[in-house]
Amino acid sequence: MIASPRLRIPTFGLTGGTLPVALGLLVITFWVVAAATVQLWPLDPPLEMVARRLQPPSAEHWLGTDALGRDVLSRTLHGARFSIPIAVLVVVAAALIGSLLGALSGFFGGILGAAVMRLVDVTLAFPPILLAMAVAASLGPGLENAAIAMVVVWWPLYARLMRAQVLEVREREHVEAAVAAGAGPIRTLFVHVLPLCWTPVMVNATMDFGQVVLLAASLSFIGLGATPPTPEWGAMISDGARSFYHWWIAFGPGFAIFVVVLGFNFVGDGLRDLLDPRTD
């Protein structure tokens, strides 16, 4: 018998379930490190070298140069400084605001709770990109405003998720036991209900990082987020999209977005499998 030759990729003991998570973590770690340290690197993003403009990828400029002669790779790495913190900030803010409102609405109910949920319904009735555009446009361009716009679009998802969780958990007997022990409503909510509600919120948040990176880039692409000299990925793609024959200008940031979103999705999937016993 001849053993069929098989290509063996070293996986370091990682299995089908954990390999994507490890890859995702690796990618995210890379971009987080890049975001934190890129300013210390010997790169010169703002420097305009018109003499070397629109060069295709070469040994010297791995991802080529753009219309102003700036190195695309160097700018792409700098882009992490904007995209990663914004994604984290937006997701954390949306998750906190949404969870809190959703939890209060679910736990106390009443007119205020219903009002919150109707606001959620109204917000979710708009396509997210349209609503984000409208809010960002009314606030004026700039990354901070884009971030605010994204939080406005994103919190209702968490409110709805958290409300559903709280509605389920508050019916459990240990919550009644806490009330029977003399705990007040605030204590009951924060000590006995919320700690059991976080898992899906955390999983959702991990999955949302990628989506927020995309939305931030989209807003910048249409000119509502970062403004030109800023090496933000969406803005860079917008730059590159104008000169179709110089594909490398858009390729760098485009690929960066792709890799980051994929990384977050891998990690989110893995986290869900790990934390949520309901999915296999």
Place this chain on the structure above:
Amino acid sequence: MSEPALLEVRDLRVSFKTAAGELEAVCGVDLDLAAGEVLGVVGESGSGKSVALKAIMGLLPPRARVTGSIRFRGRELLGASEREMRRLRGGRIALIFQDPLTAFNPMLTIGDQIAEMLMLHDRSLSRAQLRARTVELLELVSIPEPSSRIDQYPHEFSGGMRQRAMIAMAVANRPELLIADEPTTALDVTVQAQILDVLRDLQRELDIGLALVTHDLGVVAGMAHRVSVMYSGRIVEHAAVDDLFAAPRHPYTRALLASIPRLDGARARLASIDGSPPSLAGRPPGCAFAPRCLMSAAVCRSERPALRPVGGSRSACHFAEQLGARTEEAEALR
């Protein structure tokens, strides 16, 4: 001058608003409990016994409408402020839940949860004091190595140990009134007796008035002084425990007693009660037990019998006198 009774419930009615209209789960229940006394509340699931006792603690959801009067040490609890109820709950009135697995917060250690109970009623306790007191309480319910078990989570406890911890938590603030909602139902038979022993010892030691909700007449026989039998939201018989077992004055009680297995093998087949209790929406106009009662007559289906004194007990059966006579007759024959 006599102190006001520990617990005095009069004409307690609890109804729930549902899509099918307002349904009455408890329809006019009277309960009395003195300090240091054990009252058994017996009934099938759905008889309203748990609802009635949760109403005492004000634990029913807001959609429940509770009327009547609940006096605790002379103080009316119905309509009492949420602040006042919060002070009473877990303090002077405590509750033991049926299933200690679901009644503990899975995210906190047993020690944390008992300490919380103490802390909620005495803010002045320091962390060290809370811990010392918690260990003491676990010792009180005979949990071995309390100082290490205090840091364990509920899932690390066995069912029996969890129920002990639950009892420790319930008596943490020396309650005057303890409501135990089927405290042994979720446990192995072998553990049930131990838990009841713990409960009885503490009840005597601390002179607690205990309302013991159960569907197990064996539990009642071993612990209660007086028994109220509930059926379909009403008390159908109320008697001292010895009278209840010797001379049941209601056919439902008799049927319940007949369905208990006996060790002496005096009964070849266990009796069961045919049919099931009426739904809240479909109670018959007369006696709620009439459709399942072997003795039912025309009057049972048209007229609801009131709870009235019969012998030393109280019974809500048109034929309570005959019932008693029959058993006494049987007793005499023996």
